[in-house]
Amino acid sequence: CEPEDSCCCCGWEGASPPLSAVVWSYITLHHNCDLSFLSDFRYTMQKRFPSILEVYYKSNEWSGIHGIRENDQMTWLSSKN
Structure with a gap:
């Protein structure tokens, strides 16, 4: 230009x-x-509205962003211990 x-x-x-x-x-x-507070929000969504959270995970996977679901599960498991 x-x-x-x-x-x-x-x-x-x-x-x-x-x-x-x-x-x-x-x-x-x-x-x-560092958006760890979003993982906490997704944990609440998973307990209250699991179908909405599934749509969130799928839309990210379809757009090429992978690993959010797995990271959330690891975070939630480690916080229980």
Whole structure:
């Protein structure tokens, strides 16, 4: 892009980033931050609304994010000991 164009340094024009950039940012944040409180929330969901939690796990697996279910199960098992 030329400096006088309305392009941002990331390659998209206009004020809003593309959806893929937003999704990528969410995934990066989700994997890089300590979000252990979400595991506690999912534990509560598993006890009260297991079918909703299953949809959450499946949607992440379909989008290529694996291991959340397994990490939750390990966390919940270790907290019982």
